[in-house]
Structure formats: C-alpha cells, structure tokens
Amino acid sequence: MLQIKNLHARIAEDGTEIIRGLNLTVKAGEVAAIMGPNGSGKSTLSYILSGREDYEVTEGEILYNGENILELEASERAAKGIFLAFQYPVEIPGVATMQFLKVAMNEQRKYRGEDELTTPEFMRRVKEAAAELKIAPEMLRRPLNVGFSGGEKKRAEILQMALLEPKLCVLDETDSGLDIDALKIVADGVNALRSPDRAVIVITHYQRLLDYIVPDTVHVLYKGQVIKSGDKTLAHELEANGYADIIEAAA
C-alpha cells in the first residue's frame, strides 16, 4: 500500500534536511509502529506523507497504491484515503465542528465522484461515531478543537478518522496526553477500523499504546532514517533497553 524509497526532505524555508534517505514499506492490512527519540523526524514524515508544503522532497519517492503522490495536494491525498491524526490538532475559532465535518466528508466524496451525504445521513453517522468514542454532543457544538482538552482533541481526531474512513491512517503520538481510559477508547476506535484493505501507521514513544493496538511491524526512526525494523518484540526491547544500543549498532 505504501512504499517510501530513499526519501530525502528538507524544511522549505531554511533548507535543513530532516529526512535523510528513508525507506519504509507498509502493506495493506498491516499495522506498523514507528518509534524513535524526539526530534528524529517522525512528525515530519507524517506531514510529508499528507502533503504539507513546508517541506521539500529533494530525492526519492512515495508510492501510495503504486501511485507517486508527491505532486498531489494535501486535499487530494486525503480524498484518496490518506489520513493524519495530528500530534497537535489545530484550533480553528470561527469554524463550527459540525460544519467542518460535513464539508470534509462531502468534499472527499465529491472528489471521488460520489454523491454528497444528506443532512440526516450525516447526522446519523456523526452521532453514532461520537457515541462509540464517548464524545459528548456539546463538544461537537463548539468551534473546531477550540476549548477542547488534550484528550478531547485526540478523540476528535479519531472521530474524524472514523467518519472519513481512510485507507492509510497515520497516528502521530495520539497516545500522548491520554489517561488509560481514553487510551482504551482511542485504541478501540483504531482497532474497529482495522481491515485487510487498510493500513495503520502508529507513531509513538511508548509500548503502552501498542499493548492495545498490536503492531505487525516496528520501525525505529533516527535522524531521518529507519535504522532498524522488526516485529512487535522490537517495541518491547526498546521499552526495556531504550534506543542507545540500537543507535550505536546502526552507527
């Protein structure tokens, strides 16, 4: 489903290279965990996947279902099924959450040549998904992410994911700032989406989330490269011993 080959990318503004020859393959149906110390480029990778223009790809390619997506706008990538749950969801005062959800869902449908949702159908879907994630209706009446607690923001990201039904889900530290109950709710939400035609990339520091969303593969990202890949035991190893040994071995 996703093939990243020798990817090099830098910050457009000042030219600092952040991603330095990264290779990663994720198959349909797979859950891949990406771990790595702070500042190693995990969020940057997620932004580049979803088409943020602050970064410039200087070398390599990203194939999504065989198609090179580097020339596509962020909105087109989203409509094709790439979803990023932000590490820091963005507050947008003046944009009502419900309006945002409706526009997003319908714009994606339009792009794919599908009919727009009727208002009752839209409302039904939101109500159902919100209930699953224990999101109070009051929250949906507020402007987008405004006044949401850290945990509410993360749950709202998963709500969006559930409604948009993406094919490739990238979760950037969705576990940070969540208490254990919220973590379970979020993990259930993600697990509910697991299917043979969907892939999930979980970016995290902690084994904790991976106890609930069990990964098929684990990749260690360091200084813009994947320096080690393995199965779920690699995550346990990291939890026990930290990154130092792996970094040293790779050097």
Place this chain on the structure above:
Amino acid sequence: MNMQQAIKMTAAETALVDAYTAQIGDLPGDGSVLSVRDTLVHELKTAGLPTRRVESWHYTDLRTLLRAVPAADPAAFADRVEALVAGATVLAVRNGNADLKSHAPEGVTIRSYTDSLLDGSAAAGLAVLGSDDAIGRINGGLVRGGLELAIADGTELEDPLEIQLVQSLGQAHTRFPVSFGANTKATVIERHLSTNSAESLVSSVSDITVGEGADITWIILQQQGAADTHLGQIRFDLAKDAKLHLFLINAGGKLVRQEIHGKTSGEGADFKLRGINLLGGESHTDVTFTLGHNVPHTTSTEIIRNVVFDRAKGVFQGKILVAKDAQKTDAKMACNTLLLSDDADLSAKPELEIFADDVQCGHGATVADIDHTQLFYLMARGIPENKARAMLVNAFVAEIVEELDDEPLVEALESVISAWLEKHA
C-alpha cells in the same frame, strides 16, 4: 480669504457647489435651515474637500479620491428589495426619497425629515461636528429628506426596523435623527444598497440618542455598487445605563468613508462597536471612529476585522477620549486584518487620549495572512485549498457576527458575507 478663493476648485467640488446652486429655491428648509446650508456650502467652497493635510483625512485624501460627482436625476427609479430578515418593518428610502406609507409598529413615531427641514426644527442638528466634518458639510448643504424616528419610553420592538436606502444612480443626501426613549429595546438595520452598476454618490447621517436604560442594536450594512461613493456618518449619545451595540459591515462601494462619532453622557453607559470590512477590487474604504467617555463608569469595546483582497485599501482610525472626570472608564479597542494579496493595504491608527487617572484602556492592531497551519489542517481533511481559504476568512469574521445573538439576523449577515467572499475570494 482671497488666497483660499484663488485655489482652483476640483471637478467634484465644483459639481457639489453647482448642485447646491441649481437647487436654490427648491431645497427644503425655512430661513434658519437655509442660512445654515448657505454657511456650509460657503465653507465647502472656500476650504474645499479635505486633503491628507487634514489630520482626520490623512489616509483618505477626499479631494484627490473623489474625482467626479454624478448629477442628481429626479426621474431615476429605484425599487425596494426584500427585508434582510423576515418580519422586519421596512422603511424604504429610494434615491433619497423616503416612503412615508409604512405602517409604524406600536410605540414608534415616524416623521418625514423634509418636514423638519421645512419647519426649521432640523436647523440645530445641521451643525457640523468640527471644521474637518466634510461629510456633515456636504450632507447638511444638500440634504433633502430622510426620516425622523421617535421610539416611546418602554417600547420593546420584537422585530427589527429596517431603514432601506436603495440608490440607482445620481446623488442622494439623507438624514435620520432617531431618539430611543428610556428602557426601549430595539434593533435597527440601516441598509445601503445599489440597484445597478451606474455611478452614484450617497451621503447619509444618522443622529441617534439612546435614553436611560435602553438597549439598542444598530446595524449598518453597506452594499453599494463597485462604482459608488458612500459617505456615511453616525452620531450617538448614550444616557445613563444605555447600551448601544453598533454593528458595521462594509461590503461594497468604490470610495467609502463611514464615520462613527459618539459620547457617553450618563454613568453605566455601554458601547460596543463591531466592524467587518470586506474589501476587494480597487476600492478605498475608511472607517473613522471617535468616542468620548465623558462621565465616570462607562465602558466600551471595539473590534474591527478587515479582510482585504486585490488592490483594495482599507483605513481604520479609532480614537477614544477619556475626559478628566471619567474615572473607571473601561475601553478596549482592537483592529485585526487579514491581508490576502500583496497589493492589498490597510492603515490602522488606534489612539487613546486619556485625561482621567483611574481607567482601564487598551488597544491593539494586528495584520496577518491566512494561518498556514490551519490551512494545512483543513486540506489534510480533504478540503480543497480555495474552499479551505474561504472557510478561514469566513471564520475570521464569523466570530463577531455570532455575538449578535439573534439567529435570523446572524444567518442573514452570514449569507451576505459568504456571498461576498464567493464573489471575491
């Protein structure tokens, strides 16, 4: 005197003076009114239109910007439009002529302003606010009509009153003295519209007094055509515990100056200004505001949001004066701008002049582009760039529309805004 007369009048100045001369004998007014008119037009002739050397006109050099003045056309016809919100009482003023047929809601007295000119009761109100009051001068010299409204003490109007000024072409000069009695509650919509793309010049002065304990919302919705000049002025005076929420939307016009001049005269008075300037094309739009906090314990907040596209130019001048005795004044003024093109321009000049020592006053001005992180967030959810931008611009102004707390009105104004944005973004 000789020196001043030696200055060559511009085409616009000549046209304004000629318009007056041509109407002598026909302009309504008793002796006292006619003598005020004479003085005003004489001042216009000798001082000319204000230039950038006049401080309050520094960013709007009217003498240069006002190139021509279209001639009045008494035969022109303008049709009224539907009320902005259902249920509103529409008081139509077509090409400057007020319809007096409207059925006034209970507690509201409507009188023709022309009658007040004719019997001389309007004379005192025709005085200019100062030597730089060019709008008061032009309007006072040439005004033919308008409406005088009195809302009786204790009246609470359920539905808005809409003063609907429709202009097809030519000139119109109108006035609206409105007195809100004690403990009245009302929403008034002052709506300026153009029915076609022909050039016009409109001057309009609203002069309102808000009685003790009254709670008034006054909306100015300016939607003149792309070739039009709009010179608006609103004056207000707030009595004890009076509340005025003035909401201004500029969404049209080529050359626009809207002045707001007010004062608090009774303790506990509260004033709120919310302004949205939607600016595009080659337009020039100036909002100039002065507020005198003249007595202790009065409050005001002012928020202006400017959205500037294309080669448009916007100006906001805001001056809050706190008198020596006006202790415990609380006044906050903010002017925030989204500049959406490299050629767009906005000048903001917020000022405080404080003579009291125990006050809380502040002001700020910001200028920004669309927030890129917000834009990316929306796009990452599948919303195409154009639509995402429009949503963010809309969000920038929607916040303050929602403060109106009147659902049909909020919806009507939101659709005015989104229609404008769809056309310009």
